[in-house]
Amino acid sequence: MAMLHIVNKSPFEKVAFESCLGHASAGDSIIMIEDAAVGAIDGSAFSETLKAAMADKSVYVLAGDLAARGISQDRMIDGITAVDYAGFVDLTADNDTTQSWL
Amino acid sequence: MKFTVMVNEGPYQHQSSDSAIQFIRAALEKGHEIFRVFFYHDGVNNGTRLSLPPGDDRLLQKEWSELAKEHDLDMVICIAAAQRRGLMDAKEAERQGLDANNIIDGFHISGLGQLIEGGIQSDRTIVFGD
Amino acid sequence: MSTKKFMFVNRKAPYGTVYALESLEVVLIAAAFDQDISLAFIDDGVYQITKGQDTTGIGQKNFSNAYKALGDYDISKLYVEKESLAERGLTQDDLMDLVWEDEDDDWAEKPSIIMVDRAEMTAVMAEQEVTLSF
Numbered sequence A: 001m002a003m004l005h006i007v008n009k010s011p012f013e014k015v016a017f018e019s020c021l022g023h024a025s026a027g028d029s030i031i032m033i034e035d036a037a038v039g040a041i042d043g044s045a046f047s048e049t050l051k052a053a054m055a056d057k058s059v060y061v062l063a064g065d066l067a068a069r070g071i072s073q074d075r076m077i078d079g080i081t082a083v084d085y086a087g088f089v090d091l092t093a094d095n096d097t098t099q100s101w102l
Numbered sequence B: 001m002k003f004t005v006m007v008n009e010g011p012y013q014h015q016s017s018d019s020a021i022q023f024i025r026a027a028l029e030k031g032h033e034i035f036r037v038f039f040y041h042d043g044v045n046n047g048t049r050l051s052l053p054p055g056d057d058r059l060l061q062k063e064w065s066e067l068a069k070e071h072d073l074d075m076v077i078c079i080a081a082a083q084r085r086g087l088m089d090a091k092e093a094e095r096q097g098l099d100a101n102n103i104i105d106g107f108h109i110s111g112l113g114q115l116i117e118g119g120i121q122s123d124r125t126i127v128f129g130d
Numbered sequence C: 001m002s003t004k005k006f007m008f009v010n011r012k013a014p015y016g017t018v019y020a021l022e023s024l025e026v027v028l029i030a031a032a033f034d035q036d037i038s039l040a041f042i043d044d045g046v047y048q049i050t051k052g053q054d055t056t057g058i059g060q061k062n063f064s065n066a067y068k069a070l071g072d073y074d075i076s077k078l079y080v081e082k083e084s085l086a087e088r089g090l091t092q093d094d095l096m097d098l099v100w101e102d103e104d105d106d107w108a109e110k111p112s113i114i115m116v117d118r119a120e121m122t123a124v125m126a127e128q129e130v131t132l133s134f
Helices: A016-022 A034-042 A046-051 A063-068 A087-096 B014-031 B041-047 B060-071 B079-085 B090-095 B112-120 C019-033 C043-048 C064-073 C080-089 C118-126
Strands: A003-007 A029-032 A058-062 A080-081 A099-102 B004-007 B033-039 B075-078 B107-110 B124-128 C004-011 C036-041 C078-081 C100-101 C108-110 C113-116 C130-133
Touching: A003 A016, A003 A087, A016 A029, A016 A046, A016 A099, A016 C043, A029 A087, A029 B090, A034 A058, A034 A063, A046 B124, A046 C019, A058 A063, A063 A080, A063 C100, A080 A087, A087 B014, A087 B124, A099 B124, A099 C130, B004 B014, B004 B041, B004 B112, B014 B033, B014 B041, B014 B060, B014 B124, B033 B041, B033 B112, B033 C130, B041 B060, B041 B075, B060 B107, B075 B079, B075 B112, B079 B090, B079 B107, B079 C019, B079 C078, B107 C004, B112 C019, B112 C130, C004 C118, C019 C036, C019 C043, C019 C064, C036 C118, C043 C080, C064 C100, C078 C080, C078 C118, C113 C118
Parallel strands: A003 A029, A003 A099, A029 A058, A058 A080, B004 B033, B004 B124, B033 B075, B075 B107, C004 C036, C004 C130, C036 C078, C078 C113
Antiparallel strands: C100 C108
16 A cells, blocks of 8 residues: 655654654655655755655655745755645545655 | 545644645545544634734635635534633533633534544545644 | 544654643544554654653643553554664663453453564554544
């Protein structure tokens, strides 16, 4: 069963994002919303951790949350897909279950 | 698909309430069904009638209320969490001998069983919180 | 009514926030719905079930005894992550002795706590149909 992991805390503020990556299975998807969107930027202290997860998981970011925090999409780690709320809804439908890391 | 959405945080303090309402609007637009929205922890504060944020900002409680009316949504405020935080509907206030009620139209107070039932009956359950 | 696998994920310590208390209230209500219920204690969630909690100094109600009642409600799968304990300098000895009585085994008392490593916890999470986080 594929799971959509929803992370909403910045990886620099809380351990929730890291804990999520430690508990996601191959084939799962991860979407960064709210403050977690800052995790999408390349060249941060968190980038290598996220890139390692991307080897077997799909990673998304809510476009609106990225833009709200002043980060343009061209600064994202290669391979992360920006989606809108409609795309977020699609991800919840396409995966069998969701888990929110709060 | 049928969705149950859980909202664990109050308006403004956390982005959860905004994220949840945007998600729900998008889901409805795509033709999905929102089986239930369940408000827990400080999420019950999304149901207050007496808020007055600055004029140029969104009024979340009212947005939830209008969304509920427009789409006939089942928006449940957990009674235990509501009692802790002072959210009262008219019936509950009278029952408790309190002099006021403060819940906005579109929300109703019920038990935690509604959350579990939502999880059982829905295809997807999503939690917005902190 | 169909039976689904429900998991309640606990990642926060008790008393600093309300999440531990109010998530336990959900679990106790969920018990009445005949679902396949598991609890997960990861990260700071492990502090929810430490033994010897004494809240007299902070003026809050000590609700740790309520975890002992879970067995009576047929909630017998409490997954605790070993790495989360070790990272916090804790061992299983620091946790309450939580048990349930197996009516299919002459009411024998059995431990409800299931110690798992991160990989096993991941596998258990992957099986769940409804995951609630607080």
